[in-house]
Amino acid sequence: MKKSQRIKTIVDIKAAQEKNALEALGAAQRKLASMQAQVDGLSNYRREYQDKFNLLGSGGVNISQLLEFRSFIDKLDKAILGQQQVLNSIEAELAGKRKIWEELHHKTQSLQKVCDSARLVETKQEAKREQLEQDERASRNGRNNSGGIGRA
Numbered sequence: 001m002k003k004s005q006r007i008k009t010i011v012d013i014k015a016a017q018e019k020n021a022l023e024a025l026g027a028a029q030r031k032l033a034s035m036q037a038q039v040d041g042l043s044n045y046r047r048e049y050q051d052k053f054n055l056l057g058s059g060g061v062n063i064s065q066l067l068e069f070r071s072f073i074d075k076l077d078k079a080i081l082g083q084q085q086v087l088n089s090i091e092a093e094l095a096g097k098r099k100i101w102e103e104l105h106h107k108t109q110s111l112q113k114v115c116d117s118a119r120l121v122e123t124k125q126e127a128k129r130e131q132l133e134q135d136e137r138a139s140r141n142g143r144n145n146s147g148g149i150g151r152a
Contacts, residue, residue, distance in 0.1 A: 004118040011115050014108040021101040028094040035090050039083045046076045 053061075053069050061069075 002118075002122055004115055004122055007111060007115040007118055011108060011111045014104060014111055018101065018104040018108050021097065021104050025094070025097045025101045028090065028097045032087070032090045032094055035083065035087045039080065039087055042076065042080045042083060046073065046080065049073070049076070 050073065056065075
């Protein structure tokens with residue numbers, strides 16, 4: 001097996017690993033977008049709830065309504081904080097997956113260059129070998145033809 005073929009096998013393996021890493025990166029990006037949408041939705045809901053209470057509060061509210069509101073807002077704040085922490089961990093996961101993919105991508109590109117270089121060297125060597133064989137045949141044919149003419 002030629003050197004370029006051996007390297008090509010490794011390039012194919014690395015390309016498959018790179019593809020898998022890219023798919024994992026895409027999944028992590030979709031997960032991040034989904035979580036960001038959840039956090040945004042909770043934040044918007046909290047803001048709307050606060051606005052409604054402020055509107056009602058301008059007319060006056062009793063203490064039980066105020067306590068209920070504060071309790072619900074606290075729960076929303078905790079939920080938003082928890083979701084934000086999950087979002088941060090997903091962002092860190094995404095950064096790690098991006099780094100893995102980039103490393104695999106660079107390795108694949110480097111190996112592909114080595115493979116291409118080896119293939120070029122092999123092609124040049126093959127062309128040189130063929131040229132030498134043609135020169136040898138031409139030389140033999142020339143000797144055979146001139147030798148036959150001189151004897152006749």
